[in-house]
Amino acid sequence: MTSERIYAKLLPILETYLPEDVDADEIDMEKDLTAELNINSAHLVDVVLDVEDEFDIELSNDDMESLRTVNDAITIIQNKLAASA
Amino acid sequence: MKRNRVVITGIGIVSPNGVGIPLFLEALKNGESGIRFFPELAELNFSCQVGGKPVLSEGYLEKFLNALEQRKLKSDGIIYGILAALEAMEDADIPLRSNDEPPDWNMGVVFGTGSSGAEKFREAIYQVDDGNVRRLGSTTVPQIMVSGISAYISGKIGAGNWVTTNSSACATGAESILMGYEHIASGKATKMLCGSSGDVGPYIWGGFDAMRVTNWKYNASPEQASRPMSASANGFIPSGGAGALVLETLESAQQRNATIYAEVLGGAVNNGGQRQGGSMTAPNSEAVQRCIKAALQNAEIEPSEIDTINGHLTATAMDATEISNWCEALNRKGSDFPYINSLKGMIGHGLAASGSMETIATILQLQHDFIFPNINCEDVHPDILRQVSEEKIPKQRIDTSVKTAIKASFGFGDVNACVIFRKN
Numbered sequence: 405m406t407s408e409r410i411y412a413k414l415l416p417i418l419e420t421y422l423p424e425d426v427d428a429d430e431i432d433m434e435k436d437l438t439a440e441l442n443i444n445s446a447h448l449v450d451v452v453l454d455v456e457d458e459f460d461i462e463l464s465n466d467d468m469e470s471l472r473t474v475n476d477a478i479t480i481i482q483n484k485l486a487a488s489a
Numbered sequence: 490m491k492r493n494r495v496v497i498t499g500i501g502i503v504s505p506n507g508v509g510i511p512l513f514l515e516a517l518k519n520g521e522s523g524i525r526f527f528p529e530l531a532e533l534n535f536s537c538q539v540g541g542k543p544v545l546s547e548g549y550l551e552k553f554l555n556a557l558e559q560r561k562l563k564s565d566g567i568i569y570g571i572l573a574a575l576e577a578m579e580d581a582d583i584p585l586r587s588n589d590e591p592p593d594w595n596m597g598v599v600f601g602t603g604s605s606g607a608e609k610f611r612e613a614i615y616q617v618d619d620g621n622v623r624r625l626g627s628t629t630v631p632q633i634m635v636s637g638i639s640a641y642i643s644g645k646i647g648a649g650n651w652v653t654t655n656s657s658a659c660a661t662g663a664e665s666i667l668m669g670y671e672h673i674a675s676g677k678a679t680k681m682l683c684g685s686s687g688d689v690g691p692y693i694w695g696g697f698d699a700m701r702v703t704n705w706k707y708n709a710s711p712e713q714a715s716r717p718m719s720a721s722a723n724g725f726i727p728s729g730g731a732g733a734l735v736l737e738t739l740e741s742a743q744q745r746n747a748t749i750y751a752e753v754l755g756g757a758v759n760n761g762g763q764r765q766g767g768s769m770t771a772p773n774s775e776a777v778q779r780c781i782k783a784a785l786q787n788a789e790i791e792p793s794e795i796d797t798i799n800g801h802l803t804a805t806a807m808d809a810t811e812i813s814n815w816c817e818a819l820n821r822k823g824s825d826f827p828y829i830n831s832l833k834g835m836i837g838h839g840l841a842a843s844g845s846m847e848t849i850a851t852i853l854q855l856q857h858d859f860i861f862p863n864i865n866c867e868d869v870h871p872d873i874l875r876q877v878s879e880e881k882i883p884k885q886r887i888d889t890s891v892k893t894a895i896k897a898s899f900g901f902g903d904v905n906a907c908v909i910f911r912k913n
Contacts, residue, residue, distance in 0.1 A: 420557060425588065446627040450561075453626055 662844025
């Protein structure tokens with residue numbers, strides 16, 4: 405799956421967890437999920453569960469630890485998809 | 490020590506016979522039942538297949554909670570509690586603190602419940618047993634922790650004072666008001682959001698069904714099933730919902746020109762110690778009488794000043810005993826007895842939520858000058874009629890000025906709570 409296609413599927417998931425004062429337009433590849441997009445850190449685990457459901461993959465604790473930015477998420481998803489292909 | 494006077498300036502309710510104060514007030518005045526038949530209970534082999542569950546109209550939830558807040562929120566009691574609390578805040582005209590403001594350090598929350606998030610807990614148990622603990626997500630803990638309800642509410646309103654959840658079975662709601670009252674009266678907070686809520690449905694009601702304390706004889710006529718004070722009372726009807734009240738100092742209410750519904754004059758809580766006939770499930774009558782007397786003493790009023798009683802009166806064989814306890818404690822009987830009513834005839838027994846929903850009914854009587862009707866007690870129990878004149882148990886609404894009202898709730902564990910309100 406191309407990173408553009410992954411990004412397109414990831415976007416609505418991230419939008420769900422944006423606080424009211426952050427606009428969806430502010431999401432881009434480099435943004436830090438908690439520090440810049442203000443996603444509540446407790447909600448990160450919910451983002452991960454939604455990602456697992458959407459892409460039919462399973463993230464490990466190590467994956468979650470390395471997850472900081474939108475780009476990280478795409479890389480993790482790409483690796484998982486490649487491993488399961 | 491100088492004690493602050495405490496008044497009620499906001500109310501909110503999510504009741505089986507009306508969600509939101511306007512609908513509830515109309516139902517209360519007209520004696521409308523909120524008890525329904527639930528096919529699910531029949532399928533699950535419940536003896537009592539009727540109950541009371543609030544019906545949220547389309548868009549009501551969305552008015553108070555955004556999509557993210559609603560996501561995976563599966564706990565009825567928490568949803569009802571948040572809705573009642575936010576209605577009470579809006580009613581009191583107290584703006585919610587925005588996310589970039591500091592909290593209100595002088596406002597607290599005491600919001601009680603009996604258990605929390607039964608549905609959510611059930612879902613979590615299945616996940617854990619299947620080895621899928623990692624799939625629980627972030628909303629399991631806040632929904633099944635008993636203080637979840639006060640935590641959700643304080644997050645919405647930005648309360649920075651005492652935020653806690655009390656739990657004392659069916660006395661929870663009345664107790665929460667007294668806890669908030671004491672905290673304000675002693676000068677530790679200016680405003681307290683008080684109330685209680687409870688889940689509904691088979692996992693909450695099942696234990697009562699097993700104890701055969703619910704009425705299983707009216708499955709075909711749910712609206713007649715809850716029959717407090719009647720000769721045909723045969724057990725209570727389980728229900729749930731939430732009631733919320735904003736309490737604040739008289740001074741604060743006057744300063745901000747708030748509508749004052751009533752003053753909390755005082756109250757008392759005690760326990761029968763499961764002695765002298767008291768047990769896990771039955772009250773010690775001496776304790777009940779002591780609690781009522783202590784409430785009068787705390788409020789510094791005479792029994793003769795009570796215009797109306799909102800009883801616990803669940804529709805069991807204990808109703809007549811409760812009446813005799815009121816007669817003894819107030820030293821009033823026959824035609825000298827105050828008016829008495831039980832909201833449970835309309836909405837069943839809301840368990841932990843009952844005390845707060847019933848208090849809202851009491852406050853509305855003070856505000857709008859009426860005594861709400863006791864429904865389903867055309868046949869008042871003879872043991873009650875031996876103590877109290879029948880006209881004191883109105884079956885139709887009475888439009889009359891009501892100044893001083895007393896509310897009591899009793900619960901499993903032999904707990905008692907009694908609060909006194911006055912319209913000034």
